[in-house]
Amino acid sequence: MNTYKVGKVLLVIVVFAMLYVAFGCGGTSSYPPPKSAYTVKYEVRGDGCYRASLTYSNAQGGTEQYDVKLPFSKSYSMKRGDFAYLSAQNDSDRGKITCRIYVDNMEWKKSTSSGAYVIASCSGLVGRE
Numbered sequence: 001m002n003t004y005k006v007g008k009v010l011l012v013i014v015v016f017a018m019l020y021v022a023f024g025c026g027g028t029s030s031y032p033p034p035k036s037a038y039t040v041k042y043e044v045r046g047d048g049c050y051r052a053s054l055t056y057s058n059a060q061g062g063t064e065q066y067d068v069k070l071p072f073s074k075s076y077s078m079k080r081g082d083f084a085y086l087s088a089q090n091d092s093d094r095g096k097i098t099c100r101i102y103v104d105n106m107e108w109k110k111s112t113s114s115g116a117y118v119i120a121s122c123s124g125l126v127g128r129e
Helices: 003-023
Strands: 037-047 051-057 063-069 072-079 083-090 096-103 106-114 119-125
Touching: 037 051, 037 083, 051 072, 083 096, 083 106, 096 119, 106 119
Parallel strands: none
Antiparallel strands: 037 072, 037 096, 051 063, 051 083, 083 119, 096 106
């Protein structure tokens, strides 16, 4: 291949790469744009259940467990790629329990379970999905 053809092939590759970066791979997302830190809020509510056993990841990458009265909420500043996890178990013999994770005040994950001692859980990588 001569230099002219190699240059032409490289130009085509660069143009396609720029178009891919500019327009992505299609689809849209309502997720906030990438940044270095996010406000992550865990929330648990019950309908007919008033107490829950919680397990959730904290901003330091550890796990915390508590028995709480509902409703419950807790906020952290988390970095892009941190693992956010919330699990809530209904501590009564009836009712419905819902867990939610918000990122920058937008609902990101939600799970609801109904019945005695059921568990609802939510998780994901902050800023990546």
